[in-house]
Amino acid sequence: MDTLKTVTGTATPFGQKNVDTDVIIPAKWLKTITRDGLGEGAFETVRETPGNVFDDPAYAGAPILIAGDNFGCGSSREHAAWAILDLGIRVVIAPSYSDIFSGNAVKNGILPVVLPQDAIDRLMEVAREGSPITVDLDTQTVTTEYQDRFPFEIDPFRKRCLLNGLDEVALTLERDAAIGSFEKRRAATQGWLSAGTNT
Amino acid sequence: MASKPLTLYEKIWNAHVVERREDGTSLIYIDRHLVHEVTSPQAFEALRMAGRPVRRPELTLAVPDHNLPTTARRDASGGKVPIADPQSAAQLAALEKNAPDFGIRYIGDADAEQGIVHVVGPEQGFSLPGTTIVCGDSHTASHGGLGALAFGIGTSEVEHVLATQTLLLQQSKPMVVCVEGALGPGVSAKDLILHIIGVIGAAGGTGHVIEYRGPVFEAMSVEERLTVCNMSIEAGARAGLIAPDETVFRYLKNRPMAPKGADWDAALAYWRTLHSDDGAVFAKSVTINAADVAPTVTWGTSPEDVVPITGSVPSPDSFADESKRAAAAKSLDYMGLSPGTAMTDVPVENIFIGSCTNSRIEDLRSAAEILRGRRKADNVRWAIVVPGSGLVKAMAEDEGLDRIFTEAGFEWREPGCSACLGMNPDKVPSGERCASTSNRNFVGRQGPGARTHLVSPAMAAAAAVTGKLTDVRELQK
Numbered sequence: 131m132d133t134l135k136t137v138t139g140t141a142t143p144f145g146q147k148n149v150d151t152d153v154i155i156p157a158k159w160l161k162t163i164t165r166d167g168l169g170e171g172a173f174e175t176v177r178e179t180p181g182n183v184f185d186d187p188a189y190a191g192a193p194i195l196i197a198g199d200n201f202g203c204g205s206s207r208e209h210a211a212w213a214i215l216d217l218g219i220r221v222v223i224a225p226s227y228s229d230i231f232s233g234n235a236v237k238n239g240i241l242p243v244v245l246p247q248d249a250i251d252r253l254m255e256v257a258r259e260g261s262p263i264t265v266d267l268d269t270q271t272v273t274t275e276y277q278d279r280f281p282f283e284i285d286p287f288r289k290r291c292l293l294n295g296l297d298e299v300a301l302t303l304e305r306d307a308a309i310g311s312f313e314k315r316r317a318a319t320q321g322w323l324s325a326g327t328n329t
Numbered sequence: 330m331a332s333k334p335l336t337l338y339e340k341i342w343n344a345h346v347v348e349r350r351e352d353g354t355s356l357i358y359i360d361r362h363l364v365h366e367v368t369s370p371q372a373f374e375a376l377r378m379a380g381r382p383v384r385r386p387e388l389t390l391a392v393p394d395h396n397l398p399t400t401a402r403r404d405a406s407g408g409k410v411p412i413a414d415p416q417s418a419a420q421l422a423a424l425e426k427n428a429p430d431f432g433i434r435y436i437g438d439a440d441a442e443q444g445i446v447h448v449v450g451p452e453q454g455f456s457l458p459g460t461t462i463v464c465g466d467s468h469t470a471s472h473g474g475l476g477a478l479a480f481g482i483g484t485s486e487v488e489h490v491l492a493t494q495t496l497l498l499q500q501s502k503p504m505v506v507c508v509e510g511a512l513g514p515g516v517s518a519k520d521l522i523l524h525i526i527g528v529i530g531a532a533g534g535t536g537h538v539i540e541y542r543g544p545v546f547e548a549m550s551v552e553e554r555l556t557v558c559n560m561s562i563e564a565g566a567r568a569g570l571i572a573p574d575e576t577v578f579r580y581l582k583n584r585p586m587a588p589k590g591a592d593w594d595a596a597l598a599y600w601r602t603l604h605s606d607d608g609a610v611f612a613k614s615v616t617i618n619a620a621d622v623a624p625t626v627t628w629g630t631s632p633e634d635v636v637p638i639t640g641s642v643p644s645p646d647s648f649a650d651e652s653k654r655a656a657a658a659k660s661l662d663y664m665g666l667s668p669g670t671a672m673t674d675v676p677v678e679n680i681f682i683g684s685c686t687n688s689r690i691e692d693l694r695s696a697a698e699i700l701r702g703r704r705k706a707d708n709v710r711w712a713i714v715v716p717g718s719g720l721v722k723a724m725a726e727d728e729g730l731d732r733i734f735t736e737a738g739f740e741w742r743e744p745g746c747s748a749c750l751g752m753n754p755d756k757v758p759s760g761e762r763c764a765s766t767s768n769r770n771f772v773g774r775q776g777p778g779a780r781t782h783l784v785s786p787a788m789a790a791a792a793a794v795t796g797k798l799t800d801v802r803e804l805q806k
Contacts, residue, residue: 147652148531148631152771157752161396161416163370163423175773198652200532203565204771205750206467207368208483226532229501229567230467234483285499287352298485299381302493305348305356309384309495312347312358322596323360326454326586327387 131239133295137221138264141194141257142183145250149197150204151231155213168209169216184217188260196253197224201242202231211238221265223272225250236288239295241267249280267292334606336503337572338538341478341603345461347495357498359490360460361477362389363446364433366396366424367752368465372488373427384494386432390455393421393438394445398754399715399742402439409439417753431491444718444744447471447685451555452720454584458573458600463490468685468768469568470561474554475581476573476603478538481562501567502612504537505605508545510619515802517695518553519687519766519785521545522560523625527635529615534566537613540605541571545619551580552691559686560768563632572604624801626672627770627783629660634770636672638788638800644668663772664780665760672798675782679763680705680712680739680793681775682786684749687766688717692786693725696766697733699790699804705738706796712739713755715747737793751776764792 159171173184183189195214201224202210211234214222222235223243232242243265245253249272256263256274264273267289272280291298302309316323335343347356369391376383383389396417404410412418421438428435436442442449447468450456458476463469465487472479486496506525526533539561546554554571561569578597581587588596623637634657636643645657645668661668666675682688682696693716705712714734716722722744725731731741748755749767751774757763759778766789767774770781782798791801 147656148633150631150769150771152750152769152774156773156777157750160367160752161414161420163374163420165371175777200535200565203531204467204562204769206465206469206481206483208371208465208485211483226535228532228565229535230481230483234485237483237485285353287350287354287497287499290352298497299375299379299489299492302356302489302495302497303381305493305495308348308356309358309493313385313494316358320595320599322588322592322599323457323460324387325588325592325596 131295134292136266137193139193141196141263142189142192143196143254143257145198145254147198148200151207151210154210160209165212168213172213194221195219199225201227203228206230208234211235243282245280334608336605336609338503354497356495361462362490363464364391365446366393366420368484370423371484375488381492383431383491389433391428391433391435392446392449395746395752397745399745399747441719445685448717454587459603467562471555471559473558473570480568501538504539504613505611506541507616508543508619512619517785518556520625522557523635524622526564526632529564531631531633532565534564537566538568539566546571552689573600630772642666642670676797677762677764677792678710679757681748681765682789683715683747684767686768687786690721690724693730696786696790697730699787700737701733703794705793708796712793714739715742716744718744764789
């Protein structure tokens, strides 16, 4: 996973509320057995409308996406994060996310920034002008060339994973002994938990 | 000193903490893991590339469901019917290979037990009260109907569970939805959960785990509880829970993978402790009067867009919130509906009875009860019933339900996710409507341009009979 410290660039002003992962990547694109190339299907139904932001040359290659409330709701498909990453997006800024999507985003090196709606409204204006936005994970701030400065909160573990590009599975495997002793303790007190699983 | 009263969610969470970490996350042990073909190939591939084994293969169960066509899977001579879509075939083949490669139990496409993962888990007794259950599918919340802490995960987490049998999680906040009183005639568990989502909104449960409490839930069968918890994710909640009771214990006893003998007794003693303590504190609380719930339908493209069947299509101007007004206008445009139209004047060309929300035996019974001696209307072009599992299908056939459906003009299919999501051949054509017992009315969910109205099984059957959205109570008179 690529590390993420600071991202500066244009932002795509999308901004809709309740954008579900079926909209981010429709089901027909989920038949793949790899993580690659999903950008082609990203926001497919949105892109059917002429003049949509994703096909607007002004935002081509924008590393930041500005979205609305409850972004990434619905299906748990990590393909939504893979599709967004494949578009070159490293930061999403929205008032809120579904729990599953924001987790999936971080695991793929995408930073989901949470900001209040008035900050989103302002950033949408800046994005529409084509002015760059800077997102600094270290200092947890979003800034513009107009002296806008919006601080944001992020879970410290997620921050560490993004800054260092950590492999979570490898980290947890280091806790093998703790997991093993938990399993032993439970096997002794709640043996029924694995009773039916070996048949 | 008395210990702090805990919610059911907190009790299950605490029982699964391997380690609490300084950064506020916890390493949580996962008791049960369900795997299907769509969200697992990349996880298995990552394990293979890193040379990592599956830590506890016996705690994972693999079942194909999303991609499988629901037409016959064996030809007259018993040979396997090939899957036409090469990508679907490759994905299904990957699971069929990955499961045995990693020592995981696999229920194959033509096995009697095959079905939708969330139907199979409870049915096999794989899903148990008080356990943590995950699957790379957001409707894993279903299993909360048994009193399990069950939630959907992404593919990276699928890999994490396979490799470590744990997940690194931030604890959610406990939320309670209390329903007072009793549901009226013709009002089902599906109507209730649609109504609840309408009240709390599609993001109302974000960051929370919902516990459903009240006499309505206590009176519900396991099937109905699974329906309610299934759609918790549609309110944004990580999971939904109902405290397990004798109804659940009776349902689980003697299921193939449920504990037996002394193990059963030990499990039962533990399960009886699984309820929120008096005085337990919930971060958020919503109270609903069951008498306010009518048979409910959706009009828009978010599950929060609900209205009683006796109501009409709302005007976007009726919403206070600016972004909701814009979203409603877009939804109505997509749905081809005008404000003020009575919901019972909306014609439907397609009927889908199935999905992890409503494909269990009781769902099929309630739809069949409406269809007995009736036939679908001429304008209903396509009507299908897709049982949730091979066992549900066999039980329904024993009861003669399949004949009621076929005589009413429905197709009787093989188990799978079917028309809930546009991933297999069962799709709703662009611009057409579907009265669907599934869980999502998202844009393009049932196929590009498809217009979905979420309803209960009985309401879907009623719509089939009249050819338009219909108050099922009119047909029950």
